[in-house]
Amino acid sequence: MDVLTIEQRRLNMSRIKGRDTKPELVLRRALHANGLRYRLHVKGLPGRPDLVFPQYKVATFVHGCFWHGHDCHLFKLPMTNRRFWKNKINGNRKRDEKQVAHLKSDGWRILTVWECVFKGPERLPVNKVKETCSRFIRSGNQKYLEISGVKTLRR
Ligand SMILES: [Zn+2]
Numbered sequence: 001m002d003v004l005t006i007e008q009r010r011l012n013m014s015r016i017k018g019r020d021t022k023p024e025l026v027l028r029r030a031l032h033a034n035g036l037r038y039r040l041h042v043k044g045l046p047g048r049p050d051l052v053f054p055q056y057k058v059a060t061f062v063h064g065c066f067w068h069g070h071d072c073h074l075f076k077l078p079m080t081n082r083r084f085w086k087n088k089i090n091g092n093r094k095r096d097e098k099q100v101a102h103l104k105s106d107g108w109r110i111l112t113v114w115e116c117v118f119k120g121p122e123r124l125p126v127n128k129v130k131e132t133c134s135r136f137i138r139s140g141n142q143k144y145l146e147i148s149g150v151k152t153l154r155r
Contacts, residue, residue: 023115024050024062030130036137045108047099058137059103060111061096065148069093072116072150109143111136116149123149 028051031038038051038060045052049059065074069089078085100110111133117124124132129147136145 021062021064021115023064023113023118026118026126027051027060027062027113027129027133030126031133031137034130034134036134046102047096049103053137056137056140057108058111059108060113060133062113063096063115065115067092068096068114070114070116070148070150072114072148073120074116104143109136110145112146114146114148114150117147118149120149 028038031051036053037055038053040051041048042052042059045059047059047061050062051060052058053060063070065072066076067089069075069092077089100112103110113129113133116122117129118126124147132145132147136142
């Protein structure tokens with residue numbers, strides 16, 4: 001395994017798991033204001049989703065673009081220890097996919113919100129994110145929504 005520099009280790013430590021991150025707090029506040037009630041970091045579910053809406057059977061992930069290897073302006077492989085970072089981030093992505101597949105097969109609908117939806121030149125206004133997410137959560141039939149600063153994917 002590559003040796004991490006102190007700088008990288010600090011970066012690593014400060015972002016592990018990324019719980020209660022700024023984008024997550026913004027999203028929580030917005031959806032709560034829209035009358036949606038959720039549970040946080042539910043342990044019994046694959047991937048421990050950041051927000052769960054039991055009433056609507058929706059599991060929500062708020063992904064940091066770096067840690068989950070999003071194809072956007074916020075993701076850039078560090079110049080040093082590239083192999084380490086590549087493996088780590090690929091591992092995260094594979095785990096994400098597996099967890100989503102598991103949740104889907106258990107009948108959960110999935111909402112994935114990427115950090116870049118709130119950050120950068122193509123970010124969306126919070127109200128727009130709130131409306132799109134709320135509509136998805138309450139729709140009851142749409143199975144999957146991914147919202148980001150680069151594209152909105154429906155499956
Ligand atoms: Zn992104």
